[in-house]
Amino acid sequence: MALVEQRVEPSERPTWFERIPASWWIVGVILLIMPTFASDFVLFQIFGWTFILGIIALSLMLLAGYGGMVSLVQMTVAGCAGYMVAIFGVSAITGISQGWPWYVSIPLALIIAVLFGTISGWLAVRTEGIYTIMITLAIASAFFYFTRQNYVIFNGFSGFNGVLPPRLFGVDWRGPIAFYYLTLFWAVVCYLVVLYLSRAPFGLALQGVRDNQRRMAALGFNVTAHRVAAYAFAALLAGMGGILLTWQSAQISPGTAGIGPAIDILVVAVIGGLRRPIGPFIGAFIYVLLKTFAIDVLVALGLGGERFQLLIGLGFLVIVLWSPDGILGLWDRWRESRGRDPLLDPRGGPMDDRTGDRRGDRRVDSR
Amino acid sequence: MRAFAERHPYWSAVILIVAAVLLWMIFALWPEWLTDLIGRKKIFLNAVFNGITLGGLYFLVASGFTLIFGLMRNVNLAHGSLYLLGGYFGYLIADWTGYWLLAFPASFILVAALGVLLQVFVFRRMEGQDLRQTLVTIGISIVMADLMLWIWGGDFYNINAPSWLNGPMQTFFVTGVKRSSGELIFLKYPMVRVVIFAASVVVGVGMWLLLNRTRIGMLIRAGVDDRDMLSATGARIQLVFVGVFAFGAGLAGMAGVVGGTFQSVAPGEDVRFLLASLVVVIVGGMGSIPGAALGALIIGLAEQIGSVYFPTYAVVLTFLIMVLVLAFRPQGLLGRG
Numbered sequence: 001m002a003l004v005e006q007r008v009e010p011s012e013r014p015t016w017f018e019r020i021p022a023s024w025w026i027v028g029v030i031l032l033i034m035p036t037f038a039s040d041f042v043l044f045q046i047f048g049w050t051f052i053l054g055i056i057a058l059s060l061m062l063l064a065g066y067g068g069m070v071s072l073v074q075m076t077v078a079g080c081a082g083y084m085v086a087i088f089g090v091s092a093i094t095g096i097s098q099g100w101p102w103y104v105s106i107p108l109a110l111i112i113a114v115l116f117g118t119i120s121g122w123l124a125v126r127t128e129g130i131y132t133i134m135i136t137l138a139i140a141s142a143f144f145y146f147t148r149q150n151y152v153i154f155n156g157f158s159g160f161n162g163v164l165p166p167r168l169f170g171v172d173w174r175g176p177i178a179f180y181y182l183t184l185f186w187a188v189v190c191y192l193v194v195l196y197l198s199r200a201p202f203g204l205a206l207q208g209v210r211d212n213q214r215r216m217a218a219l220g221f222n223v224t225a226h227r228v229a230a231y232a233f234a235a236l237l238a239g240m241g242g243i244l245l246t247w248q249s250a251q252i253s254p255g256t257a258g259i260g261p262a263i264d265i266l267v268v269a270v271i272g273g274l275r276r277p278i279g280p281f282i283g284a285f286i287y288v289l290l291k292t293f294a295i296d297v298l299v300a301l302g303l304g305g306e307r308f309q310l311l312i313g314l315g316f317l318v319i320v321l322w323s324p325d326g327i328l329g330l331w332d333r334w335r336e337s338r339g340r341d342p343l344l345d346p347r348g349g350p351m352d353d354r355t356g357d358r359r360g361d362r363r364v365d366s367r
Numbered sequence: 368m369r370a371f372a373e374r375h376p377y378w379s380a381v382i383l384i385v386a387a388v389l390l391w392m393i394f395a396l397w398p399e400w401l402t403d404l405i406g407r408k409k410i411f412l413n414a415v416f417n418g419i420t421l422g423g424l425y426f427l428v429a430s431g432f433t434l435i436f437g438l439m440r441n442v443n444l445a446h447g448s449l450y451l452l453g454g455y456f457g458y459l460i461a462d463w464t465g466y467w468l469l470a471f472p473a474s475f476i477l478v479a480a481l482g483v484l485l486q487v488f489v490f491r492r493m494e495g496q497d498l499r500q501t502l503v504t505i506g507i508s509i510v511m512a513d514l515m516l517w518i519w520g521g522d523f524y525n526i527n528a529p530s531w532l533n534g535p536m537q538t539f540f541v542t543g544v545k546r547s548s549g550e551l552i553f554l555k556y557p558m559v560r561v562v563i564f565a566a567s568v569v570v571g572v573g574m575w576l577l578l579n580r581t582r583i584g585m586l587i588r589a590g591v592d593d594r595d596m597l598s599a600t601g602a603r604i605q606l607v608f609v610g611v612f613a614f615g616a617g618l619a620g621m622a623g624v625v626g627g628t629f630q631s632v633a634p635g636e637d638v639r640f641l642l643a644s645l646v647v648v649i650v651g652g653m654g655s656i657p658g659a660a661l662g663a664l665i666i667g668l669a670e671q672i673g674s675v676y677f678p679t680y681a682v683v684l685t686f687l688i689m690v691l692v693l694a695f696r697p698q699g700l701l702g703r704g
Contacts, residue, residue, distance in 0.1 A: 126693055139686070139690075142690075259642075266505065316502075317510060321489075
């Protein structure tokens, strides 16, 4: 009886509007009014790049966090989409670029990127766990070498320059403010879609596959199809990020999607945290800040600016060694330790399994 | 071998024919039409020999990688960095003492010591979390690459082989006939490469003997099959782990000296050899030493023959082989399913 009495009437239930925490509103408003006080450099270079890297790393987070598959091919998929936009659309290399309008070239680029991602995923899911890293790394480097050697389609070492976004509604989308809102819009869209997906039946099944693929197979789920579908969807995200990245730098070359950038995406995702979709964006922000300002800091310390890679590597090592869940994991742990009553539960609590090892790892090993 | 032939009669026939054609192409005098078709025999033989010797080098790097993976399930993505570090050590020692041969054991010991440190202080702490270990190895490789760039700069270093190894060596492979006198022309091949290939064969056979004929090898093989069971029987598995990691790392370091003599020691070689050993191990089969040998041979040959006959896509060819193997035999050619 008590249950019936306590049931909340629909009108008293908090609306979706009220359910969003206050801090999110603050972040959202700050991001929206950013152009009023931030400089062009901050808007275009720092935030634009953060959102783009965040989108690509988000596609990795989707695969690694929900699917348990750490793929190094995401940057390659992004590069593939960037190349396709340059080849089908407009670029300074008029001999190769087809110059088709944006409403043809962009969907075509995304379709090819998704195809590429799906095929790589299909190859990668034929093996399990850590093999995925090796195979995707090998695919990424194959793409890098192929684009560097092929002059007929990919224009070899120099790639394409002058790849600009279309002038839609009379706006120069590469202008700092317009580009900022463009990347912000797509970052928010991708974020919300991944958030939705994580609670949709497909996302839940994917997480089930991550935790115990045998049980999911026994329940009648097609494990391989779920994994390949995750790769396909992640490829769509990465492809969008890749097109934006190409527009930002107005060029694409083999170095954009080389082995270094592929590993950087992993670094970004891991530093931010692979547990929730916001992690990649946090990681991307830290990475971009480091990449932009580390040189000044290092020079100020008398070390020489070229030691940036060392700083990133050490930061990555520290995060992986002490907080496998990245910055988000640290944040969770801090909140947990703050909200816990030391007298009531001496160690751990309902949130305990959040801070431990990633579940997927243990499963892989208990084979 | 016989079981394989009985199970896959068509495949064994194809393999036999390919091997026969290859042997014929290596030993026979080429008729005119073949020379017209694909160029002179000398070029082909050189490509094949370069491929085989490069395969020997790949085997040295990849065997340590596959051994570590097979036993500890640790995809050591810092393996390329260990290779490069070994190359730099080898250069320093050979340059300082003047003894080329001394560079091998010294490099082996130094890099193996680093391997012991890594295993004891880093990987043991996160045993059983293979994904995290792999991420740590990525971090280590980034840090090591930058440290080495800091110390040695971006220059190319070449380890000089001693004078008794310099120069070409007469082999008994016929490349052609002299038009004027009818004498046979024999292939001349760099002595260093032959010696190093022989050394890698010796290392490979030694490893096989160690794994299959000794007590330590028995422990390692048992650990590859089921390490929980092995530790339950009272074997000191941590010691085995440390030993295997040190040995694998040391092999990579020694391969660095070989690579520095063959080619050169420079930044970027670490990624190249990491990728090569990844592909070799994927093609040959994870955790299998004979698989690593077969994979190294295939990849080395594909790379060199490819770079002679279709230079643009030589690198892509190796990855194509990998994709084909993955598509039809995901566990690798000699891997256990």
